[in-house]
Amino acid sequence: MTDSDVRCVTVEREISHPPEKIWRALTTRHLIEEWLMKNDFGLDLGHRFQLRGDWGHVDCEILDVDPGRSLSYTWNHAHDDPAYRLDSKVIFTLEPTAAGTLLRMEQVGFRPDQKQAFGGAKGGWKIHLENLEKVVATLD
Template identity: 50%
Template structure:
């Protein structure tokens, strides 16, 4: 699975075409998923970051940790956009899981 290429698609805007090119870096079933995040478009400035999801069993269920690393100091707009987007995504994920 390492090296597998895939694309994530979202709604485009004037600064971003909505396409994120990704490459799997690591997979440990039921424990870890890590992949590159390469947003296309003018505002992305060829910024490539790494997204990692880690699952850890707890007495109450499973703890999910999500981290996106690799932002440069000149990419504050990208960092703020990612922070906003991941908060929305994880809140929705929490809502979906709560409904199971």
């Protein structure tokens, strides 16, 4: 498989709050649980953590941290069936705007044969980021 075969889900959302608030929601365990999933998140480079749902879990590892600006981690879902195994990377970038912050989420690493996972991520991330915005709105 070449890089041109890899598919990416990208969701951008303008949020009317400063990057600092969004960063808190992206990097604080109890807040992550409110908008995404249960977790044992840690912000240290190389920290391994899991995101857990009723359907199972995703194994993650912190790859890059630029406080208040960007965060990336692996997003790997092991499965007995190779068609459902997912080895990907999630990247969040925050850019200050006049109205607040432009949040961009990219999930890179979908193979062409992973249409169901790709479609699920496209819809799922939109909902998760809507939930993140609701969480951010409750922060002081």
